[in-house]
Amino acid sequence: MSFAIAVPCLLCILFASAMGESSSRSSGLPTKRIVIAASTLLDGKGHVLHDTRVVVEGSKIIAVDPMAAPIDYDLRGLTVLPGWIDSHVHIAWSFGKDGKSGSPGGTPAEIAYSIAANAWVTLMAGFTTVQSVGSPADVPLRDAIAKGEIPGPRVLTSAEPLMGQGEKSGTPEQIREFVRKQKAAGADLIKIFANYSVRKPDLMLSQEQLGAACDEAKKLGLRTLVHAYGEAVHDVTVAGCTEIEHGVLATDADLKRMAEKGIWLDPQAGLVWENYLQNREKFVGTPGYPATLDGFASMETLIPIYRDFMKRAYKIPNLKIVFGSDAVAGAHGRNAEEFVDRVRDAGLDPMTAMVSANSLAAEAMGLGDQIGSIAPGTQADIIALDGDPMTDITAVRRVVFVMKGGVVYKIAGIPGSPDMKALSNTQTSQHTSR
Numbered sequence: 001m002s003f004a005i006a007v008p009c010l011l012c013i014l015f016a017s018a019m020g021e022s023s024s025r026s027s028g029l030p031t032k033r034i035v036i037a038a039s040t041l042l043d044g045k046g047h048v049l050h051d052t053r054v055v056v057e058g059s060k061i062i063a064v065d066p067m068a069a070p071i072d073y074d075l076r077g078l079t080v081l082p083g084w085i086d087s088h089v090h091i092a093w094s095f096g097k098d099g100k101s102g103s104p105g106g107t108p109a110e111i112a113y114s115i116a117a118n119a120w121v122t123l124m125a126g127f128t129t130v131q132s133v134g135s136p137a138d139v140p141l142r143d144a145i146a147k148g149e150i151p152g153p154r155v156l157t158s159a160e161p162l163m164g165q166g167e168k169s170g171t172p173e174q175i176r177e178f179v180r181k182q183k184a185a186g187a188d189l190i191k192i193f194a195n196y197s198v199r200k201p202d203l204m205l206s207q208e209q210l211g212a213a214c215d216e217a218k219k220l221g222l223r224t225l226v227h228a229y230g231e232a233v234h235d236v237t238v239a240g241c242t243e244i245e246h247g248v249l250a251t252d253a254d255l256k257r258m259a260e261k262g263i264w265l266d267p268q269a270g271l272v273w274e275n276y277l278q279n280r281e282k283f284v285g286t287p288g289y290p291a292t293l294d295g296f297a298s299m300e301t302l303i304p305i306y307r308d309f310m311k312r313a314y315k316i317p318n319l320k321i322v323f324g325s326d327a328v329a330g331a332h333g334r335n336a337e338e339f340v341d342r343v344r345d346a347g348l349d350p351m352t353a354m355v356s357a358n359s360l361a362a363e364a365m366g367l368g369d370q371i372g373s374i375a376p377g378t379q380a381d382i383i384a385l386d387g388d389p390m391t392d393i394t395a396v397r398r399v400v401f402v403m404k405g406g407v408v409y410k411i412a413g414i415p416g417s418p419d420m421k422a423l424s425n426t427q428t429s430q431h432t433s434r
C-alpha cells in the first residue's frame, strides 16, 4: 500500500486536535477547515463514491465536494468510510492481575488504566462509537472520553443490567424502580437478561416482568437491549423491547414478528467464541465458564450454530440487523474480526456488513442523523483502511487512519513519512496530556 499525506500546516493540525470533542466555538477561536481526499469512499449507507473530498470543520463534516481544496489528508489509494459502531461490547471487562477473567484487576488506578486501554485499542481499531452493555464502570469512562480527557470511542452504556432471576427479579413495580435507578445513574439504555445461555435457555423473566422493564424504559425515553435465546425472543417481541442480543434458537416466525414490529436484532458470527477458545486458560474455572479446558471443546460446536442463525436471520425480509461483536476481555481492539467472520464464514455480502456497523447501527441507537454516515452535518468520524473490504474483507484489520469528531487519532503505515508519524504522535500526546 502506498499513499501520501499532503503535509498540512503543523499548527492547523495541532489546533484541530486541541478542539477535541468540544467545538472551538466555546473557545472563541476560528474553526480550522480540513479537506480529506479519497479515491474510494463508502458513505455508510451502502453507496460507494469515487474521487471525492470530505470537508470537516470543527467536529463535523460540512461538505462532500470533489473540488474542495487544499487537501490536508490525502487518503487516495485507501478505502475511506465512517468510523464503525459496535452495538455490543463490554468495554470495562479486562483480565485481572493474575491474568484470569473476573479476578480483581489490582488497585483502583490499575483497573482504571486497563479500562482506558480497552477504550484506546478499540478506537485504534476504527471503532468511533461503542455501546457497552453491562457495567456501571462504563459511566465514568464515557464521561471522561466525552470531555476529551482521555482518548476512546464515544460510549453509550446501560450501567447495571437487569439480570433475570425468576421471582427473585422482583415484582413489576420493583423492576420499574430498577430501571429508573439506572436512568438516574446515567444509563443511555437498559440491558436486560431474559435468559442466559444457548445451551440452557430457561426463561428467567416472566412476560409481565419483561413488559414492566421495557415499558418503564420507554416512558423514560431509553431503549432496551435484551439478551435472549429461543423462546425468550418471542416474549421480548411481545413486550415491545427495542433490540434483541444474540437471538439464537429463535424461530422464523419469531424473526418475522420482530421485523413487523421493527425490533432490531444483534447476532454474532464468531469473534465472541473464538476469543473464549483463544483465551481458554484465562476463562477456565471462572464464573460462568467451563471448569476444565476440555469443557471448552463444546464451544467450537456453537460457532456454526451462531453462523447458521445469522444466515437464516438475513433471509427474513425487513429484519433490521446491526453489528455487535460482544467484545469481552481479550477481544477489545479485535472487534473487526467479527466482520471477517460474518463475510467469510456466514456468507454476508461485505457492503451489508459495513452498513450494519455504520448507518444501521446509528439508526438503532437513535443517532442516525449524527453518526454512521459521511454526509454534511454528521460528526466527522472517519476511518481509512489499507485495502478494499468489498473485495478483501481482511482489509478491516488494516485501519491506518482514525478521525473522531474532527480529531485525528491515528495515521499509521505511511512509508517514508517520519514527519507525519511524529505529527501523529504529537497529536496523540497533546490530546492525552490534557
Ligand SMILES: [Zn+2]
Binding pocket: 088, 089, 090, 133, 326
Ligand atoms: Zn454481551
